[in-house]
Amino acid sequence: MRLLGIKTSRNGGPTVIEQVEQYVAAHREEYLARLMEFLRIPSVSTDPEGVRDTHRAAEWVRDLLGAAGLEAELVETPKHPVVIADSGPPAGDGPTLLLYGHYDVQPAGELDLWSSPPFEPEVRDGRIYARGSADDKGQLLTHLLALEAWRKVGADLPVRVKCLIEGEEEIGSVNLEPVVREHRQRLACDYIALSDTAKLDDDTPAITYGTKGLVYKEIRVYGPSADLHSGSFGGSVSNPGNVLADIVASLKDGDQRVTIPGFYDAVRSISPAEREQMAALPFDERAYLKSLGSPSLVGEAGFSVQQRRWCRPTLDVNGLFGGYMGAGAATIIPAWAGAKVSMRIVPDQDPKSISQAFDEAVRRAAGSDVRVEIDTLAAAGAYMCPIDSPGAQAAARAIEAGFGKAPVFVREGGTLPILPMFKEILGADSLMMGFALPNCNLHSPDEFLVLEDFHAGIRTAVHLPRMLAELQTEPKSAVGDTAR
Amino acid sequence: MRLLGIKTSRNGGPTVIEQVEQYVAAHREEYLARLMEFLRIPSVSTDPEGVRDTHRAAEWVRDLLGAAGLEAELVETPKHPVVIADSGPPAGDGPTLLLYGHYDVQPAGELDLWSSPPFEPEVRDGRIYARGSADDKGQLLTHLLALEAWRKVGADLPVRVKCLIEGEEEIGSVNLEPVVREHRQRLACDYIALSDTAKLDDDTPAITYGTKGLVYKEIRVYGPSADLHSGSFGGSVSNPGNVLADIVASLKDGDQRVTIPGFYDAVRSISPAEREQMAALPFDERAYLKSLGSPSLVGEAGFSVQQRRWCRPTLDVNGLFGGYMGAGAATIIPAWAGAKVSMRIVPDQDPKSISQAFDEAVRRAAGSDVRVEIDTLAAAGAYMCPIDSPGAQAAARAIEAGFGKAPVFVREGGTLPILPMFKEILGADSLMMGFALPNCNLHSPDEFLVLEDFHAGIRTAVHLPRMLAELQTEPKSAVGDTAR
Numbered sequence: 012m013r014l015l016g017i018k019t020s021r022n023g024g025p026t027v028i029e030q031v032e033q034y035v036a037a038h039r040e041e042y043l044a045r046l047m048e049f050l051r052i053p054s055v056s057t058d059p060e061g062v063r064d065t066h067r068a069a070e071w072v073r074d075l076l077g078a079a080g081l082e083a084e085l086v087e088t089p090k091h092p093v094v095i096a097d098s099g100p101p102a103g104d105g106p107t108l109l110l111y112g113h114y115d116v117q118p119a120g121e122l123d124l125w126s127s128p129p130f131e132p133e134v135r136d137g138r139i140y141a142r143g144s145a146d147d148k149g150q151l152l153t154h155l156l157a158l159e160a161w162r163k164v165g166a167d168l169p170v171r172v173k174c175l176i177e178g179e180e181e182i183g184s185v186n187l188e189p190v191v192r193e194h195r196q197r198l199a200c201d202y203i204a205l206s207d208t209a210k211l212d213d214d215t216p217a218i219t220y221g222t223k224g225l226v227y228k229e230i231r232v233y234g235p236s237a238d239l240h241s242g243s244f245g246g247s248v249s250n251p252g253n254v255l256a257d258i259v260a261s262l263k264d265g266d267q268r269v270t271i272p273g274f275y276d277a278v279r280s281i282s283p284a285e286r287e288q289m290a291a292l293p294f295d296e297r298a299y300l301k302s303l304g305s306p307s308l309v310g311e312a313g314f315s316v317q318q319r320r321w322c323r324p325t326l327d328v329n330g331l332f333g334g335y336m337g338a339g340a341a342t343i344i345p346a347w348a349g350a351k352v353s354m355r356i357v358p359d360q361d362p363k364s365i366s367q368a369f370d371e372a373v374r375r376a377a378g379s380d381v382r383v384e385i386d387t388l389a390a391a392g393a394y395m396c397p398i399d400s401p402g403a404q405a406a407a408r409a410i411e412a413g414f415g416k417a418p419v420f421v422r423e424g425g426t427l428p429i430l431p432m433f434k435e436i437l438g439a440d441s442l443m444m445g446f447a448l449p450n451c452n453l454h455s456p457d458e459f460l461v462l463e464d465f466h467a468g469i470r471t472a473v474h475l476p477r478m479l480a481e482l483q484t485e486p487k488s489a490v491g492d493t494a495r
Numbered sequence: 496m497r498l499l500g501i502k503t504s505r506n507g508g509p510t511v512i513e514q515v516e517q518y519v520a521a522h523r524e525e526y527l528a529r530l531m532e533f534l535r536i537p538s539v540s541t542d543p544e545g546v547r548d549t550h551r552a553a554e555w556v557r558d559l560l561g562a563a564g565l566e567a568e569l570v571e572t573p574k575h576p577v578v579i580a581d582s583g584p585p586a587g588d589g590p591t592l593l594l595y596g597h598y599d600v601q602p603a604g605e606l607d608l609w610s611s612p613p614f615e616p617e618v619r620d621g622r623i624y625a626r627g628s629a630d631d632k633g634q635l636l637t638h639l640l641a642l643e644a645w646r647k648v649g650a651d652l653p654v655r656v657k658c659l660i661e662g663e664e665e666i667g668s669v670n671l672e673p674v675v676r677e678h679r680q681r682l683a684c685d686y687i688a689l690s691d692t693a694k695l696d697d698d699t700p701a702i703t704y705g706t707k708g709l710v711y712k713e714i715r716v717y718g719p720s721a722d723l724h725s726g727s728f729g730g731s732v733s734n735p736g737n738v739l740a741d742i743v744a745s746l747k748d749g750d751q752r753v754t755i756p757g758f759y760d761a762v763r764s765i766s767p768a769e770r771e772q773m774a775a776l777p778f779d780e781r782a783y784l785k786s787l788g789s790p791s792l793v794g795e796a797g798f799s800v801q802q803r804r805w806c807r808p809t810l811d812v813n814g815l816f817g818g819y820m821g822a823g824a825a826t827i828i829p830a831w832a833g834a835k836v837s838m839r840i841v842p843d844q845d846p847k848s849i850s851q852a853f854d855e856a857v858r859r860a861a862g863s864d865v866r867v868e869i870d871t872l873a874a875a876g877a878y879m880c881p882i883d884s885p886g887a888q889a890a891a892r893a894i895e896a897g898f899g900k901a902p903v904f905v906r907e908g909g910t911l912p913i914l915p916m917f918k919e920i921l922g923a924d925s926l927m928m929g930f931a932l933p934n935c936n937l938h939s940p941d942e943f944l945v946l947e948d949f950h951a952g953i954r955t956a957v958h959l960p961r962m963l964a965e966l967q968t969e970p971k972s973a974v975g976d977t978a979r
Binding site: 222223225227234235236237239240241242243244245246247248249250252253255256257258259260261263299300303304305306307308309310311316319320323325326327328329330331332333334335336339340341342343344345348350351353355379380381382388389423424425426 | 706707709711713718719720721723724725726727728729730731732733734736737739740741742743744745747783784787788789790791792793794795798800803804807809810811812813814815816817818819820823824825826827828829832834835837839863864865866872873907908909910
């Protein structure tokens with residue numbers, strides 16, 4: 012492992028950072044044991060029976076942070092508590108870092124599909140298998156243990172560190188925004204760091220600097236007041252199933268471009284630097300298609316797959332329903348039919364404008380022979396962190412220090428509505444430093460985290476406050492180099 | 496009631512037909528009691544528990560026909576028996592009539608929705624309410640009681656009458672065709688009469704002379720091997736939900752015309768006489784739309800509603816399904832999506848050619864980025880009885896004798912696959928003499944038959960063999976007049 016920028020102490024002994032590194036290197040076994048302890052708490056946030064366990068997980072986090080020297084408390088919400096902590100101001104001035112993570116986990120799902128019980132962590136082949144190992148307990152814990160390590164060697168954190176650890180991420184962070192609004196002064200920060208994403212592949216760490224937004228719609232088309240006999244009434248009234256198909260088909264053209272008027276108007280174009288970066292990333296088309304079981308790549312004409320997945324807005328049917336859905340034949344004109352259709356939007360598309368333009372396009376396509384209802388089930392903006400900011404560069408250097416390899420910068424097609432929310436309320440950008448593998452069975456049976464990545468994550472988290480403190484003083488122009 | 500063509504007997508006493516009429520008039524109460532007895536048998540053909548009841552209903556029919564002087568037997572099938580009966584050759588020669596009907600009934604459905612229990616018939620406001628009252632026990636029984644009445648007065652039937660009464664009509668007549676094929680000699684006939692359709696309205700009896708055919712398809716579009724995250728993978732693979740909508744939308748144009756190549760090639764044009772006939776039928780557009788709860792009439796451009804419902808082929812979505820169909824949002828690209836789509840076809844469209852043309856059009860619209868499976872769930876031809884045939888004229892006269900009003904001739908958008916099957920195997924045309932009301936709650940709670948229509952049906956059935964015998968001897972040119 013090559014460590015960057017480590018200075019020897021004046022007296023020839025190990026520097027503070029070396030001491031912290033030595034400390035974490037010496038406590039690998041203990042860290043594993045504590046990870047297992049954390050993973051054994053079945054803090055499933057959807058489970059109404061699990062309220063005691065989610066609370067226990069929150070207390071576990073609070074106690075760890077308290078023992079690490081931060082002022083830590085539980086902020087209760089209508090559902091699961093948020094842990095807020097603060098290391099207090101450091102000696103010098105420098106940026107403030109807010110660590111975000113979540114202690115709740117997805118439900119285990121079908122137990123039969125797990126090789127070992129989801130809440131009895133087991134190490135196999137260098138991986139720890141348990142619900143929450145990757146999402147997010149294992150990744151979150153790296154940051155908490157790093158804070159503790161600084162404390163253990165008796166050193167002050169080089170920057171002020173705050174924590175915001177919620178218990179409702181898997182149920183849409185329903186109570187987070189009010190908490191952030193209410194505690195916006197306490198949570199004031201320059202950067203937010205979170206580890207709840209993935210590496211590029213087994214060997215390549217990654218910083219995710221952009222996520223797409225989401226506008227999710229449910230369309231219902233109503234025709235006759237009851238299902239009609241298709242023989243007796245066919246040819247006399249509008250069929251909501253046919254009209255629904257017409258509407259959905261009208262939303263995209265043969266080039267897979269969305270036809271909603273104005274849809275692309277605000278789309279930020281892909282910068283030459285980004286194009287270059289993306290083109291440089293390895294992409295094995297055959298392996299990709301094989302892993303998805305799809306016969307071919309399909310998407311908006313004129314863009315590469317990576318550009319379409321990360322930088323271009325998309326529109327997809329998520330579900331279709333209506334009429335007779337059972338086995339065999341039922342000869343009806345259905346009274347209604349519905350579709351769930353969602354759009355992933357990108358900077359600088361505005362969720363509200365897109366939502367309205369969608370509704371107008373749907374109503375126009377529906378015509379006047381049916382009644383249409385449109386529900387908006389989600390509307391969240393895209394997020395993008397400037398990768399030449401000191402924070403993004405500090406994160407990259409910390410990862411290089413922790414993993415021994417510089418990260419790639421990637422974007423993500425998924426949506427994290429909390430990021431634009433943080434940006435709006437706290438004015439801070441988010442650094443997504445992913446330590447899990449892309450195929451870590453997130454939300455599925457046999458979720459895992461590679462143990463070496465867990466330890467590299469702890470080292471990364473040890474370096475992060477230091478890199479932030481150091482970079483803050485460097486001239487900005489020297490920073491861009493790492494960001495390739 | 497005005498009776499046509501009744502001749503006085505030579506000796507001045509009542510003619511035979513007068514005797515039969517007097518007999519049925521004198522037995523109204525007994526007939527109602529026997530209808531109730533028949534309706535009390537819960538002969539639900541779908542119900543695996545109901546095998547004893549369906550058998551009991553078949554035996555009840557056989558015994559009635561036996562007592563009426565016909566040679567009657569049960570022909571067993573893999574499921575429910577068919578009753579076959581024969582009156583034997585009459586004294587003179589004349590046409591042979593085959594009576595078709597079914598003793599099985601639809602399931603009762605939700606019992607709470609019935610005003611009185613479905614298998615405990617109750618008379619309210621001159622209607623008898625019970626499952627099977629209209630479909631088809633009540634209508635069938637009119638013919639059986641008429642045969643009995645001829646026997647009771649000691650008269651020979653004026654034509655040979657055979658019966659074919661099945662117990663699987665409500666489950667697609669699955670075992671009927673093999674029985675008809677095997678017994679084609681025994682069932683040989685000139686006309687088939689059945690009462691399983693409806694009057695035009697409360698006051699107007701109707702003969703249905705045409706039914707549409709049906710080609711029913713299930714399309715399944717397969718994309719990725721599992722549901723994919725719409726954020727991570729949107730824009731890179733084909734979405735089966737979108738493709739399904741494209742396919743379905745492509746099957747019809749803005750004029751509601753089916754776009755499948757060759758679809759209309761064999762469609763028989765509507766004759767001027769039919770046009771005139773249909774235009775003369777009462778049609779209240781407002782009342783029609785109100786009863787359906789539909790905002791507007793929609794159908795193939797260039798044709799009237801009645802023309803579209805009866806004479807023009809249609810294409811309708813019967814069901815849509817795939818992806819996430821529950822409440823709220825799930826951001827997936829579904830692995831597959833499906834639709835049930837059916838076409839009602841008309842003379843002289845061939846179900847096989849239409850089926851094949853549909854499949855080709857669907858595959859063409861689907862393209863090569865998805866895998867498509869198409870199942871044919873039904874393929875049956877249309878049927879049309881020449882309304883100037885002696886049989887159709889005899890049926891019209893019998894109805895006029897029974898109801899005191901000449902029937903209108905109508906077509907029907909529904910499908911009766913047994914009719915083209917009878918035509919093919921037995922070479923005989925079918926006379927559909929409907930005694931039920933159009934709003935008789937067929938297949939729904941509170942199914943009913945108007946008692947006066949039941950009795951008028953018995954009178955009609957009494958006259959039918961006589962009219963057939965008489966008309967057979969009239970010159971054909973004189974026949975057409977009733978058919979308006």
